[in-house]
Amino acid sequence: MLETNNITMQFGGLTAVSDFSITVADGEIVGLIGPNGAGKTTAFNVITGVYTPTRGTILFNGKNIAGKQPHRITGTGIARTFQNIRLFHEMTVLENLLVACNLREKPNLFESVLHLPGYIAREKKAREFSLNLLESVGLLNNANDNAVSLPYGKQRRLEIVRALATEPSLLLLDEPAAGMNPQESQELMEFIVGIRDKFKISVLLIEHHMQVVMGICNWLYVLDYGITIAKGAPAEIRKNQKVIDAYLGVD
Structure with missing residues (x-):
């Protein structure tokens, strides 16, 4: 590989x-x-x-x-994590994963601004994918928590899961x-x-x-x-x- x-x-x-x-x-x-x-x-x-x-x-x-x-x-x-944790501290656990999901999407500015069906469908798909990821690693109950509020061990785990969200x-x-x-x-x-x-x-x-x-x-x-x-x-x-x-x- x-x-x-x-x-x-x-x-x-x-x-x-x-x-x-x-x-x-x-x-x-x-x-x-x-x-x-x-x-x-x-x-x-x-x-x-x-x-x-x-x-x-x-x-x-x-x-x-x-x-x-x-x-x-x-x-x-290829995805990576860092020696010093680099989460988006102002975002929730779920939002950290949604950012990573954008790598595999092809956003359309026009659809996004007007919230057209294509945009809504992509957002729904990304949200479901992210929630399933969080459930698979035991972080689903923290989905709406601020990322920086997590205990150290969970922050490490979240950074790894965010990398996994890029597939x-x-x-x-x-x-x-x-x-x-x-x-x-x-x-x-x-x-x-x-x-x-x-x-x-x-x-x-x-x-x-x-x-x-x-x-x-x-x-x-x-x-x-x-x-x-x-x-x-x-x-x-x-x-x-x-x-x-x-x-x-x-x-």
Whole structure:
């Protein structure tokens, strides 16, 4: 589904990511780990169009999307969340999802202004779709709550569900377990696996919480100073000396 080939991202004389190559297959949950400043979020930003790579290709379902605008990339079927939650705080939970639904609609200004039948039908369809999504993830009772009023764990879940509202085939999660306690992290693991199975999508995630990474990922890539130092199954990565040194430091 996703294949990056020798992606390099430079900012002036600084190389944030160097020759970054990964693959994500249908139905996989793939983890991207490494110490702070390793280039993980930069890699996400390149894949999702925030940055245009200095060199390299990004193939999504066989088409090169490197350098495309973020909304164009989302339109191809890639959605993401952010390290810091970025909900629309002045909107309700339901309204956050309705905004995301607009990606798949073809709005007509004339119909919208006059509230013609075509506009009303699209709004009804989007509302029903959003309510069904909220019900499927246990947030239906919060549909009319202000998004910022939700507990932290539910805000994280809402951001993921809003990404799902764009109907992606690949979901990128940037540190979804950040700030969560062990119980919340366990629930998040079950949630991610559940949406992978229910919506038939693939997941690429950045995470420092090793319980989450080792518990749900099929394959791991490890970055350190922008360079891939290891890749393999979680059991292999757990014993890899380079990975241990990168996280713990060496004398």
